[in-house]
Every structure is written in C-alpha cells, then in structure tokens.
Amino acid sequence: MSRKKDWPGVIEYYREFLPVTDKTPLISLQEGNTPLIPAENLRRELKLTPRLFLKYEGANPTGSFKDRGMTMAISKAVEAGASAVICASTGNTSASAAAYSCRAGLKCFVLVPEGNIALGKLAQALVHGAEVIQIKGDFDVALKLVLEIVEKHPVVLVNSLNPYRIEGQKSGAFEVVDSLGHAPCYQCMPVGNAGNITAYWRGYKEYKEKGRSESLPKMLGFQAEGSAPIVRGEVVKDPQTLATAIKIGNPASWKTAEAARDESGGLIDMVSDARILEAYHHLASLEGVFVEPASAASLAGLIKLQQDGYFKGEDAARDVVLILTGHGLKDPGRAIEEVKPPDAIEAELGAVLSKMKLE
Numbered sequence: 001m002s003r004k005k006d007w008p009g010v011i012e013y014y015r016e017f018l019p020v021t022d023k024t025p026l027i028s029l030q031e032g033n034t035p036l037i038p039a040e041n042l043r044r045e046l047k048l049t050p051r052l053f054l055k056y057e058g059a060n061p062t063g064s065f066k067d068r069g070m071t072m073a074i075s076k077a078v079e080a081g082a083s084a085v086i087c088a089s090t091g092n093t094s095a096s097a098a099a100y101s102c103r104a105g106l107k108c109f110v111l112v113p114e115g116n117i118a119l120g121k122l123a124q125a126l127v128h129g130a131e132v133i134q135i136k137g138d139f140d141v142a143l144k145l146v147l148e149i150v151e152k153h154p155v156v157l158v159n160s161l162n163p164y165r166i167e168g169q170k171s172g173a174f175e176v177v178d179s180l181g182h183a184p185c186y187q188c189m190p191v192g193n194a195g196n197i198t199a200y201w202r203g204y205k206e207y208k209e210k211g212r213s214e215s216l217p218k219m220l221g222f223q224a225e226g227s228a229p230i231v232r233g234e235v236v237k238d239p240q241t242l243a244t245a246i247k248i249g250n251p252a253s254w255k256t257a258e259a260a261r262d263e264s265g266g267l268i269d270m271v272s273d274a275r276i277l278e279a280y281h282h283l284a285s286l287e288g289v290f291v292e293p294a295s296a297a298s299l300a301g302l303i304k305l306q307q308d309g310y311f312k313g314e315d316a317a318r319d320v321v322l323i324l325t326g327h328g329l330k331d332p333g334r335a336i337e338e339v340k341p342p343d344a345i346e347a348e349l350g351a352v353l354s355k356m357k358l359e
C-alpha cells in the first residue's frame with residue numbers, strides 16, 4: 001500500500017506540532033507529502049558538489065506550497081465562525097485560498113495586481129469561485145489595502161501575516177527531515193513576502209527541539225535582482241522580475257526572514273532573471289521537473305553560490321534541498337514564450353517521418 005494512499009494531509013499527520021484541537025474542523029485537500037527527488041543529473045551536468053534533492057511543492061493539490069498554510073488558516077477561520085476570507089496575492093495564495101474556501105463554504109475575496117499574475121493562477125481563483133479583484137497597482141499596494149479592510153470588516157486575513165499560515169507551512173521542513181532521515185546541510189528557496197523562509201526555519205528548529213533531528217540547515221534564500229528589498233536593505237518601489245510570484249518590494253515577514261538567515265548562518269542573495277530562466281530550463285530538461293520561474297530561483301541561487309566558491313570543505317559534499325515552490329503549469333504564458341510551439345504539418349506519414357528525420 002502506498003504511503004500517499006493513506007496520507008491524511010498535513011494537519012492530521014503533524015497534529016502534535018500544530019495549534020489545533022479535537023474541535024477544529026479540518027478543511028483539507030490532503031496537501032503535503034510531496035516528493036523529495038534526488039537530482040543526480042543536475043549535479044553531474046552542472047558540476048555541483050553537494051548532494052541535491054528537489055522538494056517538489058508543485059505536487060500539492062493546487063500546485064504550490066501555499067496549501068500547507070491554507071489548510072490551517074481556513075480550518076481555523078471556520079473554527080472561529082468566519083464567513084469570509086481575504087488575501088492579496090501574486091497568484092498562488094489566491095488559488096489556494098479560493099480552493100480551500102469553496103471546500104469550507106466560505107466567501108473568498110482576492111486582490112491581485114493587474115497584469116502581474118500568471119494565467120494558471122488567475123484561472124484557478126476564478127474557477128473556484130473567488131471574488132477576484134484586480135487592482136491597478138502592485139502586490140505591496142494590494143496587501144496594504146487588504147490590511148485596511150480586515151481592520152474594519154468581518155473578513156479573515158489569509159495572507160501569511162495570519163500566524164496559522166506559517167504554522168501549516170512549517171510542515172515542509174518536517175517532511176524534508178522525515179524523508180532524508182536528518183536535516184540537510186543547506187536549504188535553498190525563493191523569497192518573496194518571506195513567509196515561507198520564516199516557516200521552514202521555525203519547522204527545522206521545532207523538529208530539533210523535539211528530538212526529531214540533530215542539526216539545523218543553513219537557510220539560503222534568493223530574491224530576484226529587480227525585486228530584492230532584503231538583499232538591498234531597503235524597500236523597492238517598483239519591483240521588476242519575470243518571476244511574478246516573488247515580485248514584491250516590501251515583504252511582510254522581512255524581520256523573521258533576516259532572523260532565519262542570521263540564526264542559521266545562511267544568507268539571502270539575489271539572482272538575475274536570466275539566471276532564473278536558465279535554472280528553469282535545467283530543471284525541466286535535466287530532471288523532468290517543471291516549475292514556475294520563481295521556484296527556479298532556488299537552483300539559480302545554488303549555481304551562483306557554487307560558482308562563487310561558497311561551498312567549502314566537508315560541507316561542500318553534504319545535502320542541499322531545493323524548495324521548488326510552484327508547478328510550471330501555473331505560468332503557461334512563460335513556458336510558451338520560452339519554447340516556441342512548432343507549426344502544424346500535413347497529417348500524413350511521409351511528412352511526420354520527415355519531421356522525425358526517419359525517412
């Protein structure tokens with residue numbers, strides 16, 4: 001019997017680590033238990049020294065890591081008697097909020113930056129019946145508006161400023177340790193609003209405190225160069241990157257991301273869009289793992305650090321886990337732009353064989 005078949009979702013599986021009681025109604029899509037895929041091809045082809053593993057969060061029910069936090073946030077909202085939730089989003093949070101809300105019978109409002117949300121994510125939010133409000137402004141403005149709304153109206157915030165989101169998302173760290181049998185030496189991940197790096201660090205620390213692991217990883221976070229407020233040490237007014245998921249100039253969890261970086265002895269660096277795209281292609285063509293551009297920042301960052309000689313001594317051959325936060329199908333526009341689809345040919349054997357160079 002496969003483990004997946006019995007998997008109850010992150011709340012039920014990690015109940016003892018989460019703020020739930022027998023009275024908390026569980027709103028779950030059996031999220032979590034995502035694959036930790038060894039990446040020997042990447043290691044060999046790119047001459048990377050550490051042992052590489054890909055935590056493929058695109059395998060979650062709505063195609064991103066957000067489901068881990070959303071199952072908690074929506075379950076707790078229902079427990080508290082809420083009837084509506086709201087979030088600002090670059091897309092994945094809104095897709096996840098929409099899915100879990102309709103399952104729970106909650107009204108879901110999402111504010112998204114017009115023209116800066118990948119098509120798959122917009123489609124998800126709409127298909128799940130959320131009230132999608134596109135604003136003529138960026139994510140940072142959307143979040144500001146949402147925070148004003150929740151202050152005065154009976155609508156529950158489900159952005160990662162909602163503490164239950166972080167609680168659920170820390171389950172990603174638990175799974176990495178459970179799969180590897182120990183904590184990795186390094187963990188690479190994209191950083192946008194900075195909730196996920198906060199959550200993973202909390203997860204690793206709690207697991208160690210409870211005796212489930214003996215060590216802690218160095219947290220290596222990566223922002224896009226045109227959208228790197230934490231790296232630059234100041235708010236970015238007009239953030240730019242093709243990785244729209246992390247196009248954020250003023251991250252809500254800025255301080256806790258810095259704490260994760262400093263306490264772990266890691267770093268938060270930035271990678272160019274060109275490097276992100278290069279990593280996007282490497283993941284797809286060398287390992288068969290299709291991610292959205294923001295997720296490729298994990299590998300882009302690893303490659304950059306390897307080239308800079310960051311990995312030294314014994315640590316250079318230890319385990320690195322790359323968190324691949326979202327599925328490639330989220331952003332079909334980017335994929336098609338990258339790999340021009342072929343023109344149609346005659347539906348005739350000779351023409352097909354000729355195309356295959358088999359005549």
Ligand code: F0G
Pocket residue numbers: 064066088089090091092093094160190191192193194195196197245246292294295325326
């Ligand atoms: N990767 C993907 C695919 C994301 O969607 C996000 C954030 C991140 C990485 C960064 O995670 O914000 O916790 O640092 N997406 C949010 C959203 C902002 O609205 O979907 P973070």
